[in-house]
Amino acid sequence: MAAFDHDAIELKWQKRWDTDGIFHVTEDADRTKFYNVCMYPYPSGDIHMGHVRNYTYGDLLTRYKMMQGYNVLSPFGWDSFGLPAENAAIKTGIHPRVFTETQIERMTEQIKRLGAGYDWSREIASHRPSYYRWDQWLFLKLYERGLAYKRRSPVNWCPTDATVLANEQVVDGTCERCGSIVEKRDLSQWFFKITDYAQRLLDDLEGLDWPERVVVMQRNWIGRSEGAQFAMDVADSDLSFEVYTTRPDTVFGMTFAVLAPEHPIVPALIEGETVQTEAEVYIAAARAASEVERVAEGDKTGVFTGKYAVNPVNGALVPIYIADYVLMGYGTGAIMAVPGQDQRDWDFATKYGIDIIRTVQPPHEFDGQAYLGDGPAINSGFLDGLYMEAAKAAIIEWLESNGLGVGTVNYRLRDWLISRQRYWGCPIPMIECPECGYVAVPESDLPVIHPDIEDYAPRGQSPLATSPEFVNVACPRCGGPARRETDTMDTFVDSSWYFLRYTDPENSDLIFDPAKAAYWMALDQYIGGVEHAVLHLLYARFVTKVLHDMDLVEVEEPFSRLFTQGMIQMSGGKMSKSKGNVVGPDEFIADYGADALRLYHLFIGPPTDGAVWSDKGVEGTARFLDRVWRLATGEVGEPVERAETDADRSVLSAAHKTLDKVTGDIDRFVFNTAVAALMELTNAATAYAREGARRATLDEVLRLLLLMLSPMAPHMAHELWERLRFGSMLATESWPTPDPALLVDETVTMVIQVNGKVRDRIEVLADIGDAEAEERAMASPKVQGWLEGKQLRKVIVRAPNLVNLVVGE
Secondary structure, eight states, rough: OOOHHHHHHHHHHHHHHHEEEOOOOOOOTOOOEEEOOOOOOOSOOOOOHHHHHHHHHHHHHHHHHTTTTTEEEEOOOOOOOSSHHHHHHHTSSSSSSHHHHHHHHHHHHHHHHHTTOGGGGGGGTTTHHHHHHHHHHHHHHHTTOOOOEEEEEEEEEEOOOEEEEEEEEETTEEEEETEEEEEEEEEEEEOOGGGGGGGHHHHHHTOOOOOOHHHHHHHHOOOOOEEEEEEEETTTSSOOOEEEEGGGGGGGGEEEEEEEEEEEEHHHHTTSSSSSSHHHHHHHHHSOOOHHHSSSSSSSOOEEEEEEEEEEOOHHHHEEETTTTSSSTSSSSSSEOOOGGGHHHHHHHHHOOOOOOBBOOSSSSSTTTTTOOOOOBBBBBGGOOOOHHHHHHHHHHHHHOOOOOEEEEEEEEEEEEEEESSSOOBBBBEEEETTTEEEEGGGGGGGOOOOOOSOOOOOSSOOOGOOOOHHEETTTTOOOOOEEEEOHHHHETTTTHHHHHHTTTOOOOSSOOHHHHHHOSSSSEEEEEEEGTHHHHHHHHHHHHHHTTSSSSSSOBBBBBBEEEEOEEEEEEEEETTTTTTOOOOHHHHOHHHHHEEEEHHSSSSSSSSEETTTTHHHHHHHHHHHEEEHHHHSOOOOOOOOOOOOHHHHHHHHHHHHHHHHHHHHHHOHHHHHHHHHHHHHHHHHHHHTTTTTTHHHHHHHHHHHHTTTSSSSHHHHHHHHHHHHSGGGGGGGOOHHHHHOOOOEEEEEEEETEOOOOEEEEEEEEEHHHHHHHTTTOOHHHHHHTTTEEEEEETTTTEEEEEEEEO
């Protein structure tokens, strides 16, 4: 047969799959569905090896599940609004709309060239009005339900991207996109009230088939804690502030209180005090520092306000300090400080000469440090002698019965800040009227079209504000002159529900048909990077729950099973377009073919682990595919017609054992060992063919090999399947089932011991009985020498694996 022309063969089959609509599916109540999605990409540059790895895993699973008989939905789309696409456009000088559309066309070509099978009839792109109309509709629905609001607050500001960032987009005090140090600014911004769903988001993590580290990351980000909240009056004033603590049992040991520099009562506290100027300088410096700098380990600083607060449990006066390590965005922005039970408070108290009172008896001497563990309460009035949990319950009951405080649950999670001061994003459908305030755009006026403007560079406010045609409108309520909101939505709003739009992408009347969503949801498999563990996955879970509460979707959790693949690394770091250290697939496809590239990504190592890219690796998988081609096309040896022998049964058994392993490996997402098993089988079959293969046996081995290879290297597998005339198009064939009888070894190695020491190893039938095993052991020439002149005292038989002969003088 002809040589393997990977370019012609791959293009042939990609066209056939498309023409025959192999991956186009509809709802079918008579078939079990399997909804499989790879996280949709930013169209901000050509695809790189990180994408290839992701899409190869997804495509393998799609093809495998199709062969198992599932009705598989595997769609594709584009996260095409937001910073990544806009920054790329700014860098190239091409308008974001033109750049995005051009890049989508280019990336589509690259993805199809990989042979990845998607239902392209469901393609979506978040920058197109047919999609972002429903972003705006979703915003209005959250606004109606009190889940969208605008308020002025300190926000994270990226000076490079010139926009606000949500808390989840700040990593170690830097912008998660560009790495710039994040600043704090006071701005009026739009928020989604995700905190209303904090407990449900926490509870529903149970039962998800997700990587444990992702579950832990989400659980920690939500950050549920139980404690008490109570008011503290400022002595000799009408001021007060709220304190939340997870250790109310230590309240008798409070010797000072600390407010965040941004706390709203701070200006009134310091006004007219001798420390006012010092405090104002300190506050300005604190606001200029990042949160990471403020809470980092090291020397803690503060300023005494000159005022005292009243401890509600004993009436003691405690000095009030301002300190930058207390953040307004967490808890109440105020803490009770108990240095005896908190090391940070201990260090602060020591530095400023504040009293330290222990409220928990340490098990041994704890000089010079706080004791954080459990023990009997001391110096705590009616709590004395109680251990931590009992003391917590007692003080909360006392606070509540005396009307001084309440037991409460707090969360680290903060509301989702969605405003962005950038051009390339979904317009927020709100209008500000001087008479009516903020008014929602009527649903009938959606979508609010995103206009094309020439000057789209970031400038601290959205460039949309420079377009009078966009900004100036009539108020929908009173008809008077008004202004559109010019901030755009965070790109994570777009990605918080796109998987639902896939179920009904052409619907112009509804965000999606609930009946179609009911058939497909939840996703049976979601594949993407662990970098989205907190941001995208948390937001998508929130929006799904809101839509569930609106009776639009039956499930409350969108992703039943999550797989987070390891990152491809290059030059010591994660391969990404934003880092500029990418390797693209085009050259490797041209030189070795898409199948060889796919196989290398499957073979490079465990899918959950990171992998360092090597240009040479694809050569190895290309050589393996060449061996398969030569074996299947008869170049290794021409098979013959003859009776079956032990050699035939052995190679057939090897094929079924490989099938059993590959099936299990795919189910467990250990694709590298599945590829290794196929390589071993190919080597065994090649050796068998060289020695004179029986035609029927070799055909069966090749049939199984191509079926197993089909999800991994589909082009070659399909071509050989057709040439060998094994049946209909390979993509429509069923996944084979191993023959249990062929999974059992016909022979095994039996170890023969004398007095526990190995003296021989012989091959025996796997079903050998104990009597025959003993007889074979006794007959071994190597063993007989160890029996001469000895008395056989005992024979231990564990057929077919072991015979131990115990002898003595």
